[in-house]
Amino acid sequence: MSSNDAFVDLLTRAKQASRKLATATTATKNAALEDMARALEGAIPEIIAANELDLARGVENNIGDGLLDRLRLDEERILGLAAAVREIIALPDPVGQIVRGSTLPNGITIAQTRVPFGVVGAIYEARPNVTVDIAALALKSGNGAVLRGGSAAENSNRVLVRLIQESVRRSGIDGNAFQTIDPFGREGAGRLMRARGYVDVLIPRGSAGLISTVVNESTVPVIETGAGIVHVYVDASADFDMAHSIVVNAKTHRPSVCNSAETLLVHADQVGELLPSILAVLEQRGVVLYGDERARAAGAREAATDETWATEHLDLAMGVRVVDSLDEAIAHIDTYSTKHTESIVTSDFANAERFLAEVDSAVVMVNSSTRFTDGGEFGFGAEVGISTQKMHARGPMGLAELTSTKWLVRGTGQIR
Amino acid sequence: MSSNDAFVDLLTRAKQASRKLATATTATKNAALEDMARALEGAIPEIIAANELDLARGVENNIGDGLLDRLRLDEERILGLAAAVREIIALPDPVGQIVRGSTLPNGITIAQTRVPFGVVGAIYEARPNVTVDIAALALKSGNGAVLRGGSAAENSNRVLVRLIQESVRRSGIDGNAFQTIDPFGREGAGRLMRARGYVDVLIPRGSAGLISTVVNESTVPVIETGAGIVHVYVDASADFDMAHSIVVNAKTHRPSVCNSAETLLVHADQVGELLPSILAVLEQRGVVLYGDERARAAGAREAATDETWATEHLDLAMGVRVVDSLDEAIAHIDTYSTKHTESIVTSDFANAERFLAEVDSAVVMVNSSTRFTDGGEFGFGAEVGISTQKMHARGPMGLAELTSTKWLVRGTGQIR
Numbered sequence: 001m002s003s004n005d006a007f008v009d010l011l012t013r014a015k016q017a018s019r020k021l022a023t024a025t026t027a028t029k030n031a032a033l034e035d036m037a038r039a040l041e042g043a044i045p046e047i048i049a050a051n052e053l054d055l056a057r058g059v060e061n062n063i064g065d066g067l068l069d070r071l072r073l074d075e076e077r078i079l080g081l082a083a084a085v086r087e088i089i090a091l092p093d094p095v096g097q098i099v100r101g102s103t104l105p106n107g108i109t110i111a112q113t114r115v116p117f118g119v120v121g122a123i124y125e126a127r128p129n130v131t132v133d134i135a136a137l138a139l140k141s142g143n144g145a146v147l148r149g150g151s152a153a154e155n156s157n158r159v160l161v162r163l164i165q166e167s168v169r170r171s172g173i174d175g176n177a178f179q180t181i182d183p184f185g186r187e188g189a190g191r192l193m194r195a196r197g198y199v200d201v202l203i204p205r206g207s208a209g210l211i212s213t214v215v216n217e218s219t220v221p222v223i224e225t226g227a228g229i230v231h232v233y234v235d236a237s238a239d240f241d242m243a244h245s246i247v248v249n250a251k252t253h254r255p256s257v258c259n260s261a262e263t264l265l266v267h268a269d270q271v272g273e274l275l276p277s278i279l280a281v282l283e284q285r286g287v288v289l290y291g292d293e294r295a296r297a298a299g300a301r302e303a304a305t306d307e308t309w310a311t312e313h314l315d316l317a318m319g320v321r322v323v324d325s326l327d328e329a330i331a332h333i334d335t336y337s338t339k340h341t342e343s344i345v346t347s348d349f350a351n352a353e354r355f356l357a358e359v360d361s362a363v364v365m366v367n368s369s370t371r372f373t374d375g376g377e378f379g380f381g382a383e384v385g386i387s388t389q390k391m392h393a394r395g396p397m398g399l400a401e402l403t404s405t406k407w408l409v410r411g412t413g414q415i416r
Numbered sequence: 417m418s419s420n421d422a423f424v425d426l427l428t429r430a431k432q433a434s435r436k437l438a439t440a441t442t443a444t445k446n447a448a449l450e451d452m453a454r455a456l457e458g459a460i461p462e463i464i465a466a467n468e469l470d471l472a473r474g475v476e477n478n479i480g481d482g483l484l485d486r487l488r489l490d491e492e493r494i495l496g497l498a499a500a501v502r503e504i505i506a507l508p509d510p511v512g513q514i515v516r517g518s519t520l521p522n523g524i525t526i527a528q529t530r531v532p533f534g535v536v537g538a539i540y541e542a543r544p545n546v547t548v549d550i551a552a553l554a555l556k557s558g559n560g561a562v563l564r565g566g567s568a569a570e571n572s573n574r575v576l577v578r579l580i581q582e583s584v585r586r587s588g589i590d591g592n593a594f595q596t597i598d599p600f601g602r603e604g605a606g607r608l609m610r611a612r613g614y615v616d617v618l619i620p621r622g623s624a625g626l627i628s629t630v631v632n633e634s635t636v637p638v639i640e641t642g643a644g645i646v647h648v649y650v651d652a653s654a655d656f657d658m659a660h661s662i663v664v665n666a667k668t669h670r671p672s673v674c675n676s677a678e679t680l681l682v683h684a685d686q687v688g689e690l691l692p693s694i695l696a697v698l699e700q701r702g703v704v705l706y707g708d709e710r711a712r713a714a715g716a717r718e719a720a721t722d723e724t725w726a727t728e729h730l731d732l733a734m735g736v737r738v739v740d741s742l743d744e745a746i747a748h749i750d751t752y753s754t755k756h757t758e759s760i761v762t763s764d765f766a767n768a769e770r771f772l773a774e775v776d777s778a779v780v781m782v783n784s785s786t787r788f789t790d791g792g793e794f795g796f797g798a799e800v801g802i803s804t805q806k807m808h809a810r811g812p813m814g815l816a817e818l819t820s821t822k823w824l825v826r827g828t829g830q831i832r
Contacts, residue, residue: 023773104788104794104795108788110794112811115776117806200807201807215635216635219631221806221807239829245829246829246831249832250831253831343825352826356824356826357439360822361822363822365825366826367827367829368826368830368831369827369831372520372830373823377832378520389637390533390534390820391639391807391820392807392808394823395821395823396823404807406777406778406780406811407779407794407810407812408772409759409780409781409789410768410772410782410783411781413655413661414785415662415665415666415787416665416669416785416793
């Protein structure tokens, strides 16, 4: 029971502190962010030392190269985190923005105004960068945050949360607005999902399993993120060099992240020359290729099964399927996509526009690497995650996606 | 099992039809809406006859005056529904609107574009007007709709859904996009809540019990609507006549709907003259008044309990509490409000602005009747409901609130 009380107490303090943070000035919030960027830069050895403990345990527990890559914080990545915090400083404060407004015929004015959610909950695993990204975006958008970073990154996260709280306090904001519930273990994650009334929105980031657990069990409204069975479709009219560079980049640039391609669809007209050439380069880069019959004839060594198309490898592995038409490519995507990102490589304007209109995913691309689906690349400074749902936010989520709105109505005694 | 198949079959047809509707032109959608308005006007006797069957059963089942009022469709209300449909014709089509867009430094263009959700589910009870409102808004925003209108209004809804489907078909749109699941009874409502993959968003409208069932049991994303424990706070500086007219209008204009006031908070400075005078008028209008000690001294006949403050009467009943400060009023609202609408009556600018900033509800008003929280009043033509949650939509939901967005990304071979 005392652990219960401590948990409710933590949530209560976060909620109360977030009420004050909601009306903090932009200058105060930016000062806290600048302090946070400096604190990260000043604590590089300490962060790396803590991270090495997590990495060592990850190796011991055999968590795999993809997860280890996500878990790792080296000097370059820490400097990248600090730089992302500074980009957030440079972005306009969403709080108080008027989304829509008008004067009604009876003289009443109505103004739909951006307000912070209140407290944002986040459940993620083995990604200590998320701690900084979400805290910084929450702070700028006037929200408190309750973070559950998971056991795999607990040493890294403990240091990062402490640095965040110290920066916030030094800037005159109540440090209670930012909390970690890692000390409460798995039970804490379960309780966070049922913290209706304390937490206004819950964002899971991690494996498909983690996300589906949160979606199914949470009574707090959830924004689903991240699962990325991402497709690149190489059309009959695709440019040879462009198809090569986009497919290779989408698959191999950073295979452990959600915007990496998992399935390559290629028009049958391209099986003679382009497909064998692309598959040879992918294999040279270490990609294990699972193909359908025609793709195996063109060089894929392994046989694809239905499971191949439904798998998010997050690793140097790729499914390859040959299709006879754009319609067949769109139908395949419709069946297997997690609605994150899909890209067509084509020189045919009509096919490009049809793909954009008919593919029902958060981000639909023409002649671009799927790796561009990213808050930083989109100019959001950092991202809370990539929403794969249709409600509230879709695609990379930045500051505006961490706000709600409130209608402010000003009258002079009007009645109906 | 055959009932199962019929249900899945219905959802599948709605989903497929909604895909086509998503790309229908504005002209086609407006023609269907105009046809729908005319069909309603042409079928007034038929609708009233069906509605009378529902009303008779409602009287038999003793459903109460508030519900009977919501259930009733007379000529004036049917003409009002047709007029609302025509207002929706006049509104801009949200589909295809660019919300944000930019050209990235690498030359890629990104455009966040409004798209329909797909299929909107609605579960409501004893409000046949909702059938028309939601179908019309869904149609204009390119969505299909699967409606569960409940047994109390089933005769009225059967006629209305048939009229809607006929109008849609006559305009060249697949009528399967609009479905009722009333023939599947209660089991159908349960299955609709679990129809992930078929239904993109589910909107409950009705009693607090119905809404909380849907919020807790649905695996489809939900937009919570409607529960309205709505407060009017009469400040120390409130104008005498304005306070009278706003309180009386907010409580008695249409007590059965969610934007009616349920609790009156009055500053202690007003107990001598204003409060007794307002309470006398309310009593004269038939309002049963539940007061705290000071409110009873000023004329409230019944004693308020903690339950009074937590009750949505939806009837001629009102809780009355005297507070010593604006802070106490805001604290009361913070404890008991369902975060729908609250209004302050005041002549003090600072108090007005503090109330607007600190009250955390979908609509916060100064010197206006709470009855203005309404899609029609806000200029949305009609409303899907009043969202009382913070995610996606807050307050009256019109066309834009029935859309999601999709990022369209156009490159020329860019890679990271």
